[in-house]
Every structure is written in C-alpha cells, then in structure tokens.
Amino acid sequence: xxxxxxxxxxxxxxxxxxxxxxxxxxxxxxxxxxxxxxxxxxxxxxxxxxxxxxxxxxxxxxxxxxxxxxxxxxxxxxxxxxxxxxxxxxxxxxxxxxxxxxxxxxxxxxxxxxxxxxxxxxxxxxxxxxxxxxxxxxxxxxxxxxxxxxxxxxxxxxxxxxxxxxxxxxxxxxxxxxxxxxxxxxxxxxxxxxxxxxxxxxxxxxxxxxxxxxxxxxxxxxxxxxxxxxxxxxxxxxxxxxxxxxxxxxxxxxxxxxxxxxxxxxxxxxxxxxxxxxxxxxxxxxxxxxxxxxxxxxxxxxxxxxxxxxxxxxxxxxxxxxxxxxxxxxxxxxxxxxxxxxxxxxxxxxxxxxxxxxxxxxxxxxxxxxxxxxxxxxxxxxxxxxxxxxxxxxxxxxxxxxxxxxxxxxxxxxxxxxxxxxxxxxxxxxxxxxxxxxxxxxxxxxxxxxxxxxxxxxxxx
Ligand code: BES
Ligand code: ZN
Numbered sequence: 156x157x158x159x160x161x162x163x164x165x166x167x168x169x170x171x172x173x174x175x176x177x178x179x180x181x182x183x184x185x186x187x188x189x190x191x192x193x194x195x196x197x198x199x200x201x202x203x204x205x206x207x208x209x210x211x212x213x214x215x216x217x218x219x220x221x222x223x224x225x226x227x228x229x230x231x232x233x234x235x236x237x238x239x240x241x242x243x244x245x246x247x248x249x250x251x252x253x254x255x256x257x258x259x260x261x262x263x264x265x266x267x268x269x270x271x272x273x274x275x276x277x278x279x280x281x282x283x284x285x286x287x288x289x290x291x292x293x294x295x296x297x298x299x300x301x302x303x304x305x306x307x308x309x310x311x312x313x314x315x316x317x318x319x320x321x322x323x324x325x326x327x328x329x330x331x332x333x334x335x336x337x338x339x340x341x342x343x344x345x346x347x348x349x350x351x352x353x354x355x356x357x358x359x360x361x362x363x364x365x366x367x368x369x370x371x372x373x374x375x376x377x378x379x380x381x382x383x384x385x386x387x388x389x390x391x392x393x394x395x396x397x398x399x400x401x402x403x404x405x406x407x408x409x410x411x412x413x414x415x416x417x418x419x420x421x422x423x424x425x426x427x428x429x430x431x432x433x434x435x436x437x438x439x440x441x442x443x444x445x446x447x448x449x450x451x452x453x454x455x456x457x458x459x460x461x462x463x464x465x466x467x468x469x470x471x472x473x474x475x476x477x478x479x480x481x482x483x484x485x486x487x488x489x490x491x492x493x494x495x496x497x498x499x500x501x502x503x504x505x506x507x508x509x510x511x512x513x514x515x516x517x518x519x520x521x522x523x524x525x526x527x528x529x530x531x532x533x534x535x536x537x538x539x540x541x542x543x544x545x546x547x548x549x550x551x552x553x554x555x556x557x558x559x560x561x562x563x564x565x566x567x568x569x570x571x572x573x574x575x576x577x578x579x580x581x582x583x584x585x586x587x588x589x590x591x592x593x594x595x596x597x598x599x600x601x602x603x604x605x606x607x608x609x610x611x612x613x614x615x616x
Contacts, residue, residue, distance in 0.1 A: 158292040159601050163284070167594060171267065173203070174280050174593075175260035177242075178269040184220055184243035184310045193220050193306050196242050200304060201225070207283060208290035209302065215322075217314040220306030224325070227286065228299045234611040235299035236604070237328035237567070239557065240279030240335060241308030244271035245582045252584035265590045272588035274581035278334035278574050279304055281593060285600035298604045301328055305557075308335070311355075311517040312556045319557070319564050329611060330530035331561050332603070334596065336551050336573030339420065341589065344538040344599075346531055347571035349449060349550030350558060352484035352521035354493040355457075358383070358501060359477040360509040367472040377508035379476040380461050386504050387456050387478060394440040397454045397482075399500040402493070407486045409450045417445045420547065430578065449550035452493075453483045479516075483552060490518030519556030522569070530570040533610040534603055538572075541599025572599070 163170075182196035183189045197214045204212045204225040212225035220243060228235070247257035247270045255261035260269040271277065282302070289296045303326060305315050319326060339345040362379040363372070392398050424444055428436050438447040447453070461476030463469040482493050494515045505511040525531065526548060538546040551573075558569050574596035580586045 156601070156605055159288045159605075160598060162288045162292045163594070163597050163601065166288075170280075170284050170593075170597070171262070171590075174267070174272075174277060175269075177203075177276050177280060178260040178267075178271050179258050181247070181258045181270070182243050182306065183246050184307050185246060190220075193243065197221050197223050197306060200242055204283065204302065207287040209283075209286065209300075215318070217307070217318050219310075219314040222306070222315070222318055223304040224302060224322075226299070226301040227290070227296055228301075230296055230299050233298045233608050234330070235301065235328040236607065237301045237303060237326060237331045237561075237565075238279075238282045239331055239333045239561075239569075240282065240302075240304045241275045241306065242271075242279065242304050243306045243309050244274070244276065245309050247584075249584060254585055257584075257586075262590070266587040267590055267593070268585055268587045270586055272586055273575040273579040274586065275308065275335045277588040277593060278596070281334055281574060281596040282332070282600055284597045285604065288597070288601055289604065296604055298607050299328075300604070301326060308555070308557075311353075311519060313517075315557050316560045316564070319560055323564055326565055328565070328567055330528070331558075331565075331567055331569040332530070332534075332572055332600075333555060333558070333569055334572050334574050334600075335555055336553065336571050337575040337577045337579070338573055338592065339547055339549050339577075341576060342542075342544070343421065344542045344544055344546040344595075345549045345573070346526065346534060346538070346546050347549055347551050347573055348524050348526045348531075349486070350522045350555055350571070351449075351452070351552055352488065352490050352559075353481055353517060353519045353554045353556070354484060354490040354497065354515070355479070355481040355517040356494060356497055357477065357479050357514045357516055359475060359512045360505070361475045361512075362509045363472070363474050366474050369470040369472040372472050376472070377506060378472055379509050380473060382506050382509045383459065383461070383476040383478055385506075386501065387459070387480070389504055390454055390480075395438050396440070397452065399454075399496050401496050402452065402454075402482075405488045405492070406452060409446060413450070414446065416548065417443065417449075420445065420549070445549075448552040450485055452485050452488060454480065455483070456480050483554070484521045486521045486523050488521060490520055494518060519554050520559040522555070522558040522562075524558070524569050524571060528568050528570070529610040530568060530607070533607045534570045534572050536606050536610070537599045537603035540602040540606075542595050572603070574599075
C-alpha cells in the first residue's frame with residue numbers, strides 16, 4: 156500500500172485540476188438545453204477512465220441520458236466491486252447566490268466550490284483516483300472493479316432500472332459501493348445504512364376560466380391560490396404529523412436500540428438551528444431531529460406558483476394555481492402507495508369551485524442496507540485507515556433510488572460510503588467538497604480495495 160498511498164500524496168494537485176475540468180461541464184440532467192453537456196460529460200469520463208487504465212469503457216445509451224461503464228477484471232478469485240455514481244448535477248440557479256461561478260471550480264480555504272463538487276462528481280471521482288493509484292503504481296488492483304456512472308440520478312434514475320435489468324450479467328458483482336452521501340460531520344466518518352424513498356407529486360387547481368379583475372370579481376368566486384394554500388396547510392396537523400389517512404401505516408418502527416444509538420451521536424439541536432438561521436426547529440412531535448430526518452416520513456411543498464408575481468401591484472384574481480409536493484418515505488412504505496393515498500386525500504379536500512388535476516412525477520423506494528456484511532466490515536476498516544477514526548453508523552434523509560433495484564435485480568447489497576458533509580450545500584448555491592475528505596476518501600477507497608479480499612474470503616460480501 157505504501158507506493159499507492161505515496162502516489163496519491165504526490166498527485167493531489169493534478170487530481171484537483173482534473174476534478175476541476177469535470178466540474179466545468181454543466182451536466183444538468185433536468186435541463187433539455189444541456190443534453191450536449193451531458194454527452195460531453197459522459198465522453199470526458201469515458202476518456203479519463205481509459206487513460207487511468209480502466210478497460211471495456213463504453214458510453215451506453217438509455218431511453219434518457221447515457222450510462223458510462225468500465226471495468227477492470229484481472230483479479231481472478233478476488234471479489235468484484237460495482238462502483239455506482241452519477242455525473243449529472245442539479246441546476247445551479249439562482250446564479251447570483253454563488254460566491255464564485257458554479258462551473259468554475261474554485262478553492263477557498265480547504266473547500267472546493269462548484270456544482271457537483273460533492274453531489275456527486277467529486278465523490279465519484281474519488282473512486283476513479285483510487286483505481287488510478289493502483290493501476291499506475293502496481294499495474295493491478297487487489298479486487299475486480301466495475302463502474303456504473305449514470306446521468307439521471309437527480310431526476311429519479313428513471314431509465315436505470317431497465318438498464319440494470321438488461322445488463323444484469325455485465326453488472327454482476329459481490330457488492331455495490333456508493334459514495335453519494337455524507338459523513339456524519341467534519342472529522343467524523345460514518346457508514347450510512349438507510350436512505351429515504353420519495354414520491355413526488357404535482358397538483359394544479361383551476362378556478363375561473365380566465366384571470367379576472369380582483370375588484371370586479373373578488374369575493375364572488377374562490378381564488379385557486381387560496382384554495383391551494385388551504386389544502387396544503389391541511390396536510391400537517393398541529394403535532395407536525397402528515398394528515399393523509401394511512402400515511403404512517405407501513406412505517407417501520409424505530410427500534411429501541413436504534414433510538415438509543417442516535418441519542419449517543421454528537422448532535423446539538425441548537426447548533427443546527429443556528430447554522431440554518433432559524434429561531435426554532437419544526438417536526439413531528441415525539442421524535443428527535445435525527446429520528447425525524449432519517450427514520451420518519453415527511454411531506455414538503457417544494458414550490459408553489461400562480462397569479463401575479465412580477466414587480467409592483469397588479470390586481471388579479473388568477474385562474475390557476477399549482478404546487479409541487481413531495482413525500483420522503485421510510486421502510487416499509489412504498490412510493491406507489493404513498494402517491495395513491497395522497498391523490499385520494501387531495502381529491503377529498505379539494506373545495507368546490509376549483510378543478511383539480513394531480514400528476515405523479517417520480518417514485519423511488521426507501522432502503523435499509525445490512526451493517527453486518529463483509530463489505531461494510533471492510534469499509535469500516537478502510538475508513539479507520541483512511542481517516543484515523545472508527546466510523547459511526549447513521550442513516551440519511553436523502554434518496555438514491557437505484558439502491559433498492561440493485562438488491563432486487565442483482566441480488567447484491569450496497570455499502571454507502573459517503574465522503575460529503577451534511578452542510579456542503581448540495582442542490583443549493585455554493586456547493587462544495589471539503590478537500591480533506593476528497594483526499595481522505597481516495598485513501599479510504601484504496602484501503603477498501605486492499606482489505607476487501609480478506610473480509611470476503613470467508614463468504615459472500
Ligand atoms: N446525493 C443525493 C442523495 C443523498 C442526499 C444522500 C442527502 C444522502 C443525503 C442524491 O444525488 C440526490 O439528491 N437524490 C435525489 C433523488 C431524487 C431526485 C429521486 C434526492 O434525494 O432528492
Ligand atoms: Zn443530489
């Protein structure tokens with residue numbers, strides 16, 4: 156390992172420059188005008204993987220954005236790791252909230268700022284650089300590695316399930332490793348074993364058949380914005396619980412053991428509130444913040460629009476109003492059922508005088524991954540070597556939809572090895588990657604490849 160680790164240390168500047176080049180490509184998956192950049196980003200990755208020495212590198216089409224695949228399979232008898240990541244990013248808007256341009260990676264203090272720095276180009280790059288360190292120093296890896304880097308994670312991995320099904324043979328592996336989540340805190344590495352699922356809905360209310368003068372008509376017909384806000388306000392009760400009947404029916408109860416473990420984590424509500432600039436925290440009564448984030452389902456209004464939002468005062472009673480509402484789900488909820496319950500309830504509470512339409516935009520399932528697997532035990536050892544500290548166990552509130560499909564289709568478990576930080580502004584302005592985690596991550600993944608065979612030898616990963 157000595158030569159591998161010194162190679163990493165000797166090449167930090169170049170690693171950073173290369174990551175900067177990857178981050179310069181605005182591969183925003185939601186944006187139809189960015190398809191060329193998506194293609195360019197896939198090409199960049201494929202070229203880079205070939206340069207590293209990854210074999211069978213291919214850009215593989217899907218119904219949506221392409222997948223970048225590559226492997227190195229010359230370690231007979233050793234375990235095979237499927238590394239999953241995503242090269243697509245969220246939109247960078249609002250641009251004026253960024254301190255430096257989102258697609259010009261900039262180092263300030265020991266952070267690298269750019270859209271995708273943490274989520275997920277930077278974290279995916281960690282794995283490529285660890286592989287490079289082995290291939291350029293030893294010409295070989297201690298394990299077999301397959302890379303599956305997709306371009307649609309941020310829009311729900313819509314076409315990836317079919318891709319995995321169609322290429323199940325190609326993707327065969329002993330375990331999946333994903334770095335697309337966070338460590339518990341700076342200097343506190345962790346193993347994540349749970350992700351929430353997601354059901355994303357859009358509703359529209361149409362009132363009068365045209366925008367009306369609010370003086371001539373106000374008071375005579377129901378304003379769809381009022382109707383919509385009243386409906387949204389009704390979706391939570393005074394205890395912070397979601398009021399949709401049946402919503403909590405399938406929620407797996409937090410075990411006493413888990414609750415006790417969460418209580419022991421180094422956490423301060425006060426610090427959390429202060430960091431977010433809120434005077435008080437909010438959530439479901441009877442649960443702590445970490446329980447609310449990791450193990451309880453929630454409902455959020457992501458956006459609401461309608462009527463006049465321009466400058467000045469225009470007196471109008473608008474014809475329509477819309478909202479995007481998502482539900483984060485936990486085991487054993489299903490996104491299809493949550494969407495059904497939502498639809499039924501929304502129909503019931505929609506007042507007379509408006510016409511309602513509901514669309515389901517996306518569904519993804521919650522995941523719990525085993526913490527006793529050989530993969531996790533190897534990852535713990537690797538984190539200890541890479542960061543000099545024993546990791547703790549945590550769940551996450553976010554979603555990575557393909558995790559459940561890997562288990563279902565490929566029958567393999569995932570190790571969630573996050574190198575981000577919870578406050579790295581993923582999806583927001585000034586997203587960054589903490590550089591000590593970037594380099595610590597590369598060392599950790601190198602150690603993981605090194606120790607994994609010892610851990611899997613005694614059985615399946
Ligand atoms: N990296 C995140 C997932 C994540 C977020 C894990 C926070 C742990 C903590 C991922 O790229 C993401 O944002 N996923 C989307 C998925 C959705 C579009 C289906 C999410 O969670 O909103
Ligand atoms: Zn994301």
